[in-house]
Amino acid sequence: MDFLILFLVYLVCVLTSVLLLCIYSKRTHTVAGEILTDGSQVFSRFVPGWLQRTTQRAFHHLFHTRNCIFIILHLALEGAVYSEYTWEIFHYCLELEFSLYHLLLPYLLLIINLFFFFLSCTTNPGVITKSNEASFLQVYDYDEVIFLKNLKCPTCDLRKPARSKHCRVCNRCVHRFDHHCVWVNNCIGALNARYFLIYLLTLIAMAVNIAVITSAFLIHLVLLSGMTLGTYLDDHGQEQPVDIAFLIQGI
Ligand SMILES: [Zn+2]
Ligand SMILES: [Zn+2]
Incomplete structure (x- = not known):
């Protein structure tokens, strides 16, 4: 329980x-x-x-407001997960003769993930300035419904290119603005969206990869221990065969 x-x-x-x-x-x-x-x-x-x-x-x-708290939290969480994986799973899986390539895959994904996380945090998302305003104005056509021609951002005092938006957290207009991500402490816009997407995909791949290895490890342990053939006493003192619910709580 x-x-x-x-x-x-x-x-x-x-x-x-x-x-x-x-x-x-x-x-x-x-x-x-x-x-x-x-x-x-x-x-x-x-x-x-x-x-x-x-x-x-x-x-x-x-x-x-812009702050690094979620970046630190993100790194701490990844550090905790990989420490647990390294000390609790990796060595036991080697002893159980799991493929070394499969066991090293999470580390490879981590390196790729951190690289694109760094790029997502530090790359200019497409901030509109006086010098690049004219070139961004040419990229997308105005639909005159959501994006109106000759509209100015009152804060930046710049003409707003179609599909751009003012980020209230960073206080700047961003070309093809998607959202402000607190986890990377940066806007996600035209110039860093691809890095952010790869960062998310590698993050999902890491989670799935570690979940699969951990599940395989636990199933191996259960089968080797012979727990599935055993019995246990329930709250009423009755002997019951070990079932899935008991195994999940026991593990
Ligand atoms: Zn603005
Ligand atoms: Zn922002």
Whole structure:
């Protein structure tokens, strides 16, 4: 049951964070925004004022200003996962005669991932300046619906090329703006979108790769130990054959 309790605690923490984030983030004038506004009014009756102000300031700093916190968190999480893999999985898998190439693949993916993570963080996403404004204006046609000709960004005081947008976090206009990513602390735009995409793909590949190796390792352990042939005593003292649910909790 320990695993399930830990998982429930984790789930409660995540859901509470998402709830706080929804309530204290900038609200939009949509139906969802109105619901959140009503929700926050109810919620604020139970939360002390100082905690609301601190949460608001913390979320504003985390998500609406440029900072390296998520880059550090990202590197720390990858470091933790790979430390665990190296010390807990890699050597045991070698002893179980897993293919060395398969076991080294996560490290190769990590190197590629970090390289494109670095590029996503540091590459100019396509910031529009006085010197490149004219060339960006030629790239896409204005549709006169969403993107209007001769529209100026009031902050940057530059004409807005079609498909560009002003990033409120970085306070600059970006060509073919997609979004501002807190994990790379950079806008994702025309010039770094390809790096960001490869970064995401390698991240998914790493997660799948390590999940497959870890699952294969655990299945090997279970089969070698003969646990599937054993029995256990349930809460009522009755002897029960080992089943999948017991194995998942036991592992
Ligand atoms: Zn702007
Ligand atoms: Zn930005």
